[in-house]
């Protein structure tokens with residue numbers, strides 16, 4: 001018996017919840033350039049999300065629409081459809097921040113053009129004949145998404161608990177965007193992994209695609225933070241370094257480097273299941289009080305009553 005069979009992933013059933021997209025909207029006119037006050041580095045490191053997620057989450061949706069016919073489990077199909085709805089909304093919500101950044105003097109298009117190329121061309125469909133090659137490329141991308149979702153859930157859990165940002169007076173609209181998104185990432189954190197396990201589940205593929213996803217995320221993130229720091233019109237000599245990231249984590253305004261590193265062996269453990277990480281209850285509690293999510297729920301009720 002292989003090690004994989006001896007220690008299978010252990011889902012925590014109580015962490016599962018039905019998924020739905022909440023049609024949120026945010027108004028950005030009062031959000032300052034440095035929405036973490038006096039901390040351009042923390043602001044711009046988190047702002048990298050607005051560069052990566054519009055194209056990245058659109059790509060999730062694109063890949064998952066192709067994976068739907070492979071699903072032989074009704075419950076998982078429902079989860080994947082709920083996931084697609086949530087990710088499509090996230091992508092759009094982050095995209096809507098970009099014109100505001102441009103108005104403040106930070107034109108993101110030189111960077112987003114590269115990110116669009118990465119997701120649409122490099123990670124796009126490629127011209128493959130129907131059959132094994134096409135299936136291999138689909139499974140590879142499904143596994144990559146599972147690895148990335150390990151980090152979106154990690155970041156979601158972090159932002160829900162990042163009280164230091166409130167203490168420092170971070171912009172409430174940006175915090176709500178990040179926490180609404182983070183809460184939905186925690187809510188749906190098992191879907192990508194469950195889909196990967198259902199259609200393939202090979203440990204070698206999990207490990208290989210984790211390495212690719214982790215390397216790419218570190219590379220894109222540090223480039224994005226440097227891009228914003230160098231182009232910030234209010235900074236004379238904006239720089240970004242790993243040391244700044246480390247100290248931001250120590251101050252509580254960025255994810256702690258130690259926690260990020262500790263999350264690596266958890267994803268690579270053969271008994272890993274995303275439901276073991278984060279709290280669905282905490283995510284639901286945030287969504288019940290989020291200004292954007294409660295406004296979306298009220299609008300939905302009104303539309304239903306009309």
Ligand SMILES: [Fe+2]
Nearest residue numbers: 057087090185
């Ligand atoms: Fe998302």
Ligand SMILES: [Fe+2]
Nearest residue numbers: 087149152185
């Ligand atoms: Fe997600």
